[in-house]
Amino acid sequence: MTEAWSARFPDLRIRRAVPADAPALARLRCEFRAALNEVREPEAAFLDRCSAWMVTRLEPDARWRCWVVEREGAIRGNVWLQLVEKLPNPVAEPEMHGYISNLYVQPILRGSGVGTALLERCLRECLKSDRRIDAVVLWPTPKSRSLYERHGFAVRDDAMTKRF
Secondary structure: OOHHHHHHOOOOEEEEOOHHHHHHHHHHHHHHHHOOOOOOOOHHHHHHHHHHHHHHHOOOOOOEEEEEEEEOOEEEEEEEEEEEEOOOOOOOOOOEEEEEEEEEEOHHHOOOOHHHHHHHHHHHHHOOOOOOEEEEEOOOOOOOHHHHHHOOOOOOOOOOOOOO
């Protein structure tokens, strides 16, 4: 546990999410995204749809991983990692990418180091020898860019994207 937040919030715990966490995680997703853009889907419909999607992605053998931070029995933050297969490669290059998404910490815990602890937990998963991750990609918000830069993320000139 990162010292900065463990001293200030000794009741915090970071753990891997399980399917039963899906409703709470869907609420956090709604909270996070509604703060960034105009909501166009009724909240109840989104929570049902998002929870159903998350349940299957939180199974132990799924390509998605999620870690949560709990405080006082409630989930207060999360980070998601998707393991993305690459095509088989005959050269010495790992055959998996990591995609980090939805790093979110509720406002009361921001600035405490909890976001850093969640990101570090996610990156440790990418370093496991059986994963063989080639690169980790993400799309930061303007506020989160400095967090990712402190952990070695940089804008690269060898990747391209197209928005639809």
